[in-house]
Amino acid sequence: MNAPAYNFAYLDEQTKRMIRRAILKAIAIPGYQVPFASREMPMPYGWGTGGVQVTAAILGPADVLKVIDQGSDDTTNAISIRKFFAKTAGVATTTATDDATVIQTRHRIPETALHANQVLVYQVPIPEPLRFLEPRETETRRMHALAEYGLMHVKLYEDIARFGHIATAYAYPVKVNARYVMDPSPTPKFDNPKMDDCPALQLFGAGREKRIYAIPPYTKVVSLDFEDHPFEPYRFNAPCALCAAENSYLDEIVTDDKGSRMFVCSDTDYCESRQAAGHHGSLSAAPYKEKAGSHG
Amino acid sequence: MADPDMRENDEPLLVATSLSKSFGRIAACRDVSFALYPGEVLAIVGESGSGKSTLLQLLSGQLAASGGHVSYRMRDGVARDLATLGEAERRFLFRTDWGFVHQDPAQGLRMAVSAGANVGERLMAVGWNHYGRIRDTASDWLTRVEIDVARIDDAPRTYSGGMRQRLQIARNLVTEPRLVFMDEPTGGLDVSVQARLLDLLRSLVAELHLAVIIVTHDLAVARLLSHRVMVMKGGRVIETGLTDQVLDDPREPYTQLLVSSILPP
Numbered sequence: 001m002n003a004p005a006y007n008f009a010y011l012d013e014q015t016k017r018m019i020r021r022a023i024l025k026a027i028a029i030p031g032y033q034v035p036f037a038s039r040e041m042p043m044p045y046g047w048g049t050g051g052v053q054v055t056a057a058i059l060g061p062a063d064v065l066k067v068i069d070q071g072s073d074d075t076t077n078a079i080s081i082r083k084f085f086a087k088t089a090g091v092a093t094t095t096a097t098d099d100a101t102v103i104q105t106r107h108r109i110p111e112t113a114l115h116a117n118q119v120l121v122y123q124v125p126i127p128e129p130l131r132f133l134e135p136r137e138t139e140t141r142r143m144h145a146l147a148e149y150g151l152m153h154v155k156l157y158e159d160i161a162r163f164g165h166i167a168t169a170y171a172y173p174v175k176v177n178a179r180y181v182m183d184p185s186p187t188p189k190f191d192n193p194k195m196d197d198c199p200a201l202q203l204f205g206a207g208r209e210k211r212i213y214a215i216p217p218y219t220k221v222v223s224l225d226f227e228d229h230p231f232e233p234y235r236f237n238a239p240c241a242l243c244a245a246e247n248s249y250l251d252e253i254v255t256d257d258k259g260s261r262m263f264v265c266s267d268t269d270y271c272e273s274r275q276a277a278g279h280h281g282s283l284s285a286a287p288y289k290e291k292a293g294s295h296g
Numbered sequence: 297m298a299d300p301d302m303r304e305n306d307e308p309l310l311v312a313t314s315l316s317k318s319f320g321r322i323a324a325c326r327d328v329s330f331a332l333y334p335g336e337v338l339a340i341v342g343e344s345g346s347g348k349s350t351l352l353q354l355l356s357g358q359l360a361a362s363g364g365h366v367s368y369r370m371r372d373g374v375a376r377d378l379a380t381l382g383e384a385e386r387r388f389l390f391r392t393d394w395g396f397v398h399q400d401p402a403q404g405l406r407m408a409v410s411a412g413a414n415v416g417e418r419l420m421a422v423g424w425n426h427y428g429r430i431r432d433t434a435s436d437w438l439t440r441v442e443i444d445v446a447r448i449d450d451a452p453r454t455y456s457g458g459m460r461q462r463l464q465i466a467r468n469l470v471t472e473p474r475l476v477f478m479d480e481p482t483g484g485l486d487v488s489v490q491a492r493l494l495d496l497l498r499s500l501v502a503e504l505h506l507a508v509i510i511v512t513h514d515l516a517v518a519r520l521l522s523h524r525v526m527v528m529k530g531g532r533v534i535e536t537g538l539t540d541q542v543l544d545d546p547r548e549p550y551t552q553l554l555v556s557s558i559l560p561p
Contacts (some may be wrong), residue, residue, distance in 0.1 A: 013538050015555070049449060054498075142383075144382045146383065148387065148421060150391075150417055150418070150419075150420040150421025150422070151417065151420075151421075153420040153425070154406070154409055154416070154417050154420060156411045156414050157413045157416055157420065157427065157430065158409055158410060160427050161410050161412055161413065161431075162410075164447065218371045226425055226426060227425050227426045227427075228426050228428050229427050256447040
């Protein structure tokens, strides 16, 4: 429960107000990077300091929190952040996407469709989509202000010239509400279509870079592309080895040093709930195989 | 010749009226006035520190003038004062109707992206969204500036100095600007490469009916390219006139000195 030394959800109330103001502004201007006075958090930069601050600012006692890291609920990062808020805010936590009201995520959007009344909080390492094209921040801010996004297409052009197709596989730039070009954080481009017209509120927090941006519910989000090289989501061409899902994003897991590999859903909650519902793949663990066998 | 065309050419493209610029107590540019017509090449010559580059920056709207103004006739035929343009308009002008060729190609090019993307950037900036067409146009322009199309995917940092300069020219001309500013475009190139570049520039200028303002300290460049010459000294224009007139029959003592300082061929 609440450790007495901390305010609810770790941050003090003034800080949370400051962050909420930034969030409100971000929602009012979809895709625009709002600067905020990012605080030091008890974790290193790169571990989700931005996402944690956003979550801390929006969390209420009645919220149910889910934290995922690369789709998984049980990696160090996800477990630590979940425990952090269980301890400092005393909120209920869950791994089920449907039950959560706040989902903090690193690098994935859950496979289960999000619904209204949910907030998806992204951890963002580099909020500026033009960063590696134009090193000057003064210049990139001006380019956003004037909607000069030709340079973004230069990057895609380079991809096609070099690889024959748009090889950007993650952090694939999108245009939000037909105005701002935005970096969707390093989610695979497979997830890009899920951001479009999403019923849930999407918030992005970059702690080191001190920026917050947002996609309000039901906002148009378009992945940039060329007419003759349209955007295509990428997925390994295989079913999940555990739940046989054909439409989920897969992780490639190397299983020995002789080149064997298996493909499994990166969203562990999705995979587990499918297995519990009786789906099983080529490499399912024994209990599920038996269960399936005893049923059929 | 068509009538509207004639009328177009009768009106100046760019008019500078008593332009001046001072940096503190130093007057870099004093009371410069002239008019530039479509298709005309104007050379600004003078020694280092005479205010040539400052003048070029004033004319291209990169520096705010301390006095006087510059007006430019837009594509719709309306002359506008550069100082009244918004930043968005000015930047749009810069990537459509204007070109700027820097002395150092690294300033005008993106050294880390391929030549094709360098040429295509302006097209993408004005909304071209078809990879095939952008690439075709880029290849076409590389050919026009005598760069081997096989090198379209190489970054300019793998190019020689002369090739970089030609690439910079292609990148600027791809949107078919009407006015190109050039700041010592042949500086730092060896003589044979210079000659080839000047030859190329001369044919492009004639072919595209470009107006050019070229800053140079090299009178040979002025003689080869320009129709008119302005000689600057200490921030003032001390002599102006047709190129052959100024270079063959200089009136001012300083111009005489400048002309006589060239080694006879």
